[in-house]
Amino acid sequence: MFFLPIKRIKQKNESMLFMPELPEVETVRRAMAAHLIGRRIIRVQTSNKRLREPLPKPRLKALAGVSFTCAERRAKFLLLHLDDGQTLLVHLGMTGNLVFRQATEKHDHVIFELDGGLSLVYADPRRFGMVLVCSAAELAASPYLNRLGVEPLDDAFNLEFLWSHCKGRERPIKNMIMDSHVVVGVGNIYASEALFNAGIRPTVAAKRLSKVRLGRLVEAIKAVLRDAIQAGGTTISDYLGDGSGGRFQQSLAVYGRTGQGCLVCERPVQAMVMAGRSTFYCSGCQK
DNA sequence: AACCGCGCCTGTTCGC
DNA sequence: TGCGAACAGGCGCGGT
Numbered sequence: 001m002f003f004l005p006i007k008r009i010k011q012k013n014e015s016m017l018f019m020p021e022l023p024e025v026e027t028v029r030r031a032m033a034a035h036l037i038g039r040r041i042i043r044v045q046t047s048n049k050r051l052r053e054p055l056p057k058p059r060l061k062a063l064a065g066v067s068f069t070c071a072e073r074r075a076k077f078l079l080l081h082l083d084d085g086q087t088l089l090v091h092l093g094m095t096g097n098l099v100f101r102q103a104t105e106k107h108d109h110v111i112f113e114l115d116g117g118l119s120l121v122y123a124d125p126r127r128f129g130m131v132l133v134c135s136a137a138e139l140a141a142s143p144y145l146n147r148l149g150v151e152p153l154d155d156a157f158n159l160e161f162l163w164s165h166c167k168g169r170e171r172p173i174k175n176m177i178m179d180s181h182v183v184v185g186v187g188n189i190y191a192s193e194a195l196f197n198a199g200i201r202p203t204v205a206a207k208r209l210s211k212v213r214l215g216r217l218v219e220a221i222k223a224v225l226r227d228a229i230q231a232g233g234t235t236i237s238d239y240l241g242d243g244s245g246g247r248f249q250q251s252l253a254v255y256g257r258t259g260q261g262c263l264v265c266e267r268p269v270q271a272m273v274m275a276g277r278s279t280f281y282c283s284g285c286q287k
Numbered sequence: 288a289a290c291c292g293c294g295c296c297t298g299t300t301c302g303c
Numbered sequence: 304t305g306c307g308a309a310c311a312g313g314c315g316c317g318g319t
Contacts, residue, residue: 291317291318291319292317292319293318299309299310299311300308300309302306302308302309303305
């Protein structure tokens with residue numbers, strides 16, 4: 001039994017909040033690839049709660065007897081392929097988690113009892129996530145997957161790509177990089193962090209940014225996501241070793257640090273709301 | 288066409 | 304002290 005390393009964000013009050021972004025989802029995918037593939041489902045139990053989509057209970061329960069063959073990630077979706085040709089399409093939403101454990105907890109929504117006595121649990125207190133069963137045809141036609149932008153860590157996400165999207169666009173650069181039809185997996189936290197690292201103020205109109213600065217932003221996005229995945233991957237081996245449930249913690253330069261000194265220039269970190277989302281930046285380091 | 292704001296959810300924290 | 308409001312955010316959708 002082990003725990004998955006979901007990043008915990010420190011709030012003003014020192015309490016912690018789960019927030020799966022792309023690095024966390026990739027970390028979960030790697031854990032599934034390592035420990036779920038090849039296992040057979042003995043029985044499936046579900047809650048009666050509605051997630052983002054209603055749970056397909058009959059189709060979930062009908063999975064008894066099939067085995068997991070492959071774990072993929074697309075954006076923040078997990079694609080857990082099965083040997084009957086179907087795929088579990090899982091999104092962790094804001095508070096979802098896939099974890100191996102025996103004891104049932106309050107917010108468990110799907111429990112896959114596996115051969116070997118292990119259980120895989122989908123838990124999600126705020127129920128922003130989803131667990132769907134898709135045939136190959138349904139997966140290929142899925143509206144959730146079809147309109148997604150490029151993967152930020154793919155070569156296709158590069159300066160030319162971002163520049164072509166920013167050209168002539170009035171919208172703020174933060175909204176642009178958080179638009180999943182453009183580039184996927186850049187959530188609210190990493191958007192603020194990447195813009196800080198690139199020295200770009202989140203409010204700047206996309207079309208005002210030079211190619212040089214957009215190039216810095218592309219690299220900052222890739223770097224912050226790569227670093228976070230690296231850290232998540234490190235903790236996986238840790239908690240497998242001693243079962244202590246290691247937690248991946250990201251050191252954040254601006255996110256959630258309103259009023260605290262910038263780590264570079266010591267000016268107080270500014271907070272504002274953009275497109276309904278809290279946004280953080282340093283007025284000294286970001287222009 | 289481009290792009291913003293809303294609503295879904297619950298646990299935690301804040302203010303009165 | 305108790306209770307309601309505010310807040311956290313991914314993402315599709317409706318509206319401008």
